[in-house]
Amino acid sequence: MKLAPAAAMPLPPTLKPLAQEIHYIAEQRSPGVFLGYQARWVTDRSKVKICEKSRRIGLSWAEAEDAVECAASASGMDVWYIGYTKDMAIEFILDCAQWAQQMQGFVTDIEAGEELFIDGSERQSILKFSITFASGFRITALSSTPRNLRGKQGRVIIDEAAFHTDLAGLLKAALALLIWGGEVRIISTHFGDENEFNKLVQGVRAGRLPYSLHRVTFDEALADGLYKRICMRLKMIWTAEDEVKWAAEIRAQYGDDAEEELDCVPKHGSGAFLARELIERCMRKDWPVLRDHRKPEFTYAPESARKGEILDWCEEFVRPELERVRALRDVTSFLGGDFGRIRDLSAFLPLIQFRNLRKRVPFIIELRGMPFQQQRQILWYVIDGLPRFGGAALDSNGLGMQIGEETAQRYGVTRILQIRASPQWYLANLPPYKAAFEDDMIELPMDADVLADHRVPRVIKGIPQIPDVRTVDADKLKRHGDTFIAGALAWHASRELLGGTVYEYQGVPPKGVSWDGPRQDHDEDHELGARRGAW
Structure with missing residues (x-):
């Protein structure tokens, strides 16, 4: 299925949310567009970076901007986005398209369809959504099967990593792209302390894995202005009292899951630290x-x-x-x-x-x-x-x-x-x-x-x-x-x-001693x- 090129017609209404913030972007990022934790994430140039985060704080939206920066540049690379649902793939591609339009990223084509490839003796297909830029690079959203990355090169974004059915296999395939200069971005809320994502996070904290690690809780996102940004989008007047009330309502909605969903605490993550x-x-x-x-x-x-x-x-x-x-x-x-x-x-x-x-x-x-x-x-x-x-x-x-x-x-x-x-x-x-x-x-x-x-x-x-x-x-x-x-x-x-x-020395004793x-x-x-x- 082919969609009309972005440069040939205005983007549909589905691509127009967040226009108030993006209006401030011309040819480069404006510090005022990103909240603090978003800015820290997109400016981290590590080859592999991971973020354990609260729900719905806009980190994937910020990653979409960085993906456009990467793919639209003549010195950039292809970007491969992997979410665990089709809706996530579509949402990310639409966010990228909106960023591209506001940043004059010269999109030549937006496409949805299937890509055919041979897996052994079988003919397989990958459902994909992609944006192609004048640079020749593209942003493509793929399903979460590890084989989808076979033969690919560029940047891999694994969104809500804890919810993928084979995260270990996906990481193995994604990290192979580092050999030829690729990059890997891993973003997720937690889904239990025995989940592969939590094991990955703990491996970084323990110093076994040389990756960059970010952590953004709901309270930290609020401190960086999340509710103020929501008020701006919804044309509401911000007050400190309303923010406290709103935050309490969000926590109440999550109930017993609030710590895992909002505070980056995987469930069952309590007890003795050392066995x-x-x-x-x-x-x-x-x-x-x-x-x-x-x-x-x-x-x-x-x-x-x-x-x-x-x-x-x-x-x-x-x-x-x-x-x-x-x-x-x-x-x-x-x-x-x-x-x-x-x-x-x-x-x-x-x-x-x-x-x-x-x-x-x-x-x-x-x-x-x-x-x-x-x-x-x-x-x-x-x-x-x-x-x-x-x-x-x-x-x-x-x-x-x-x-x-x-x-x-x-x-x-x-x-x-x-x-x-x-x-x-x-x-x-x-x-x-x-x-x-x-x-x-x-x-x-x-x-x-x-x-x-x-x-x-x-x-x-x-x-x-x-x-x-x-x-x-x-x-x-x-x-x-x-x-x-x-x-x-x-x-x-x-x-x-x-x-x-380290220098080793011995002091000279007093005379005669x-x-x-x-x-x-x-x-x-x-x-x-x-x-x-x-x-």
Whole structure:
């Protein structure tokens, strides 16, 4: 079936919605046309990009504009759109036609029909809708059978990917186009946590797949002006009160499905973040967890006494573990630190990386009731004793802010990451830590409390988080996932700081004093350090 060329007659009324916004477009994009999340999507030039999104926020409409830009350009390429229904294909082609008209894209033909091809000994046909441009390239909407991409080249758009019957096969066919310079765009709301689309998203978050990932919830779309744009189209007056009421009505319409349909939370996506079996598989015997619990009166002991006691403790318990680590060859070390004072404990977790990129936690330090000065003293003792120290990530929310800042001042702000964790940080950085367990790339000390800490994180509204609940250790003392947080921070440091240059050095001891252990730069009291043999 042939339709009249777009340049020969006005577009029918079905192609005229959204004209108010598109009126502002002439020969190039106008920033005012796109909402923030639409602009971020179309300006992302990654070869493969993915968006998990809320329903009906206009992302496919923005993708249609980018498709026209691509196909209408003399240096562009063919664009292949794959939706899971015929209506989606028609709607996308009509959106493209409208964009082309407003952008003077020089459409030469709009066509609907069937394309015949040979599949083995069978003659098969593909239902397609396409727009051909003067550039020689075209935008074609195909059905969602993977074989439809056979022999094709260009950009592939997979819309509502979670709802395709064979997404894995479709992705396999689409990604093959990258070999000769093609591109892949994957857009979808969620359809269950076991769906291939969700597995794809989690693979990107875990760092296994080098693709660009976007996430747009209903609330984020509202914050970027979605309801204001709807009011403009419908010639309504926008008010904040009306927006709140409208948003509540939309959520009520979706009922129990609102989280999945609007908030990018796949159903059944709740529960423990790490399975017990996964954690236990990565645990090793005979690696210690060094614990120290101080009584309240220790805080107000004379400073020299506190320093001396803690240095003795470090020399007795920490130094042998550091010497064992320093005996390893060709390793780089990192560290994660989570700070507590009264209710929660502090946890320092060194992470040793080998040449094959496997990582080992040779020991963990847990501190309770420890004054802040002595927490810093122990932290610096460990850092000074680690071989080829690459850097650390320290929890710098609340209690940890001062120690994080002082440690960055001492070792350099490029090597000490001061992390103020938020749900967005958890969403971006906890999946790679989980992937380390899934891929058997990390080893931890075998310890019941460490295991319990790693079972604390839960997936809440699609985001792994540390809930405001506390577990109890063997001594009936409360914990809050402290070693999990320290481990996730150490893993983050190893990923963020890996590309930096690592220098190993030993400080020169004061004249007449031998140095036979980890460098202990107790700036406030060199004499005490000399007495303990650290300087």
